[in-house]
Amino acid sequence: MGIKGIKHVELRRVKEVIDGLKPITDFEVVDVEEAYGRVLAENIRAPIQHPLRDMAHFDGYAVRYDEVKGATPSKSLKLKVVGEVFANEFKEIKVGVGEAVHVATGAFLPPNADTVIPVESVKHVEGFIELRQAPPRRGWHVIPGGEDFEVGDLILTKGRVLRPIDIELLKFLGIDRVKVIRRLKVSVISIGDELVLSRADLREGKKLSTRSLLVKGFLRGLGVEVADLGVVSDDPKEIGELIKYALSLSDVVVTIGSASVGKKDVVHEVINGLGEPGVLFHGVRVKPGRQSGLALVGKTPIVMLPGLIQSTYVGMHVVLAPLISRLYGNPWREFSYVVKAVPQHDFYVKEFAGFPRIVFAEVVGIDGGCLKVVPYIKESPLYTPLIKGDVALIIPPRKINIKAGEVVIGIPTSVSDWLNPILKLIS
Incomplete structure (x- = not known):
């Protein structure tokens, strides 16, 4: 569907495009x-088994089960303590008839012992212990050697x-x-005539460039090397020259701003002039963040993020994070998850062309396995929903009225890849 010159693609198409890119394989x-x-x-x-040998799980006494299995309150058993073993010590003490060895938690058992009697289960009498109750089974309070993993087991x-x-x-x-895998190198470019890098350059019609701080911090959390290439005006030639420079030194280029349909929003046109295949999609069916896009020049992806703060934020989670994940071989997808939330008051969300919409909400408690949340309905340029938002509530297409106590599915804002959870929710 086209809206104001942008063809918004379905989120499943975003996934298809990203999944079609090849992960990097270079390593260090x-x-x-x-x-x-x-x-x-x-x-x-x-390379080793763990534990290396049978290991005590409690402070106590290593014994032979066959010798102590008959102990009862009326027929107690007296054992001589013939030594002690502490954690990670290798002592070849053997447990003879009528004997026990004191072992600390984590100590390796004597070779012929197979059971541990906890310290509190015996009576101590001048170098001896008195056992008045048999352990319930052989191997009591013992972790067998190799139980965690054995030599050759795949562990990571x-x-x-x-x-x-x-x-x-x-x-x-x-x-x-x-x-x-070597770290991906990502260059970030902020676009806009109004942007300056120093407060000393502020004057009417200018503002400090800060959006890149959000994007760079997010990228570092994804394990990449980030180069901030500063700001560039809305001049198509200057944008093209800086993007070409970024392509020469980066695995991924991220642009911020110039992504909508205004007179100065030209980044997609500039990218199409830099090489094939160009823009893969410009616009996604989610709000905020609907102006986000992805291009490919040669083999280098370019992520186009819109400049309004909430739109930038959603674009990072719906396009940028899934892209980085894919290039690293999809390592984060297994950790994407959703939560159930119940809003504490009724709220209304504007319908928008059948798009799923994201509402940020603050968690204020838990109720029967659901998070109790307070939603913040504010327009895309405003910070409060992001500062307060612990959860991104996913409002299905065409739903506009949400009642207090109604269960809404959301994604914790700490999760980086929102594309796959949203797809699961709206499919």
Whole structure:
């Protein structure tokens, strides 16, 4: 459907276009300590088993089950404590007849012990323990060797975004360096005659360029290297020259502004003159953010973000984040999720050409498994919905009246890729 010269494509078409792009495969080897947030470029298999041996899960006494299984309050069993083992110690103490070994939580059991009696379950008598109740089964309070993983088990898969727990695990396994996909290089360009970089240059008709701070921060959260190429006027020649420069040093170019249909909104026309295939889509069926677009010059994607703050914000989540995810091999999609929310008062959302609309809402509590939210209905240039918004409520096409207590599906604003959850909600 065309609106004011823009052909807004369905969100499923946005997904098709992005999924048609090829992920990068170049990798680098980095220190594990520097790999947080990076995309793993290799499968990691366990070089050791964990635990290395049977391990105590409680502070207590390692015993042989066959010897203690008959203990009762009327027929107690007295065992001599012949040693002690602490976490990660390798002691070849054997448990003989009538004996027990004190073990700390995390200690490896003596080779012939198979059960742990917790400290609080025995009576201590001058180097001996008295057991008045048999453990319920062999292996009580014991973690078997290799239960976590065995040698050769696949523990981290290629394409995974490395989290703090992954870094800790790699180091624990003795892996000090790891292959990761190289960081994407993304250039950001702000477009507008009215924009200046310094407060000293402010005067009538000018404003400080700040939108790039939002975009750059968002991109860094996606694990890319960002180059801010500053501002450029609305002159098509100057825009073209700066984009050509950005293409020479970037995997992705992001433009902010000049994306609508005004006299000065020419970025899509400029891009079409830079090379094939040019603009892939200009306009998406979601509001705010409907002026967002994507182009391809040679093999380099160019994301066109609108300049109004809420529109920029939604465009980042619906086009930019899914693109970055795709180029990294789709590592974030598995973490996209939705929540149920119940607004605390009635609200009205303008219908717009059958588009799904996004309303930002603040979470104020929980009610029966649903988030209690207060929606903020304000126009695209205004900040309050984004500052207050914990959840982006997805309002289905043509629905305009939402009642207090009505369940509405939303996406936490902390989630970067909104394209796939929205598609699931409106399909």
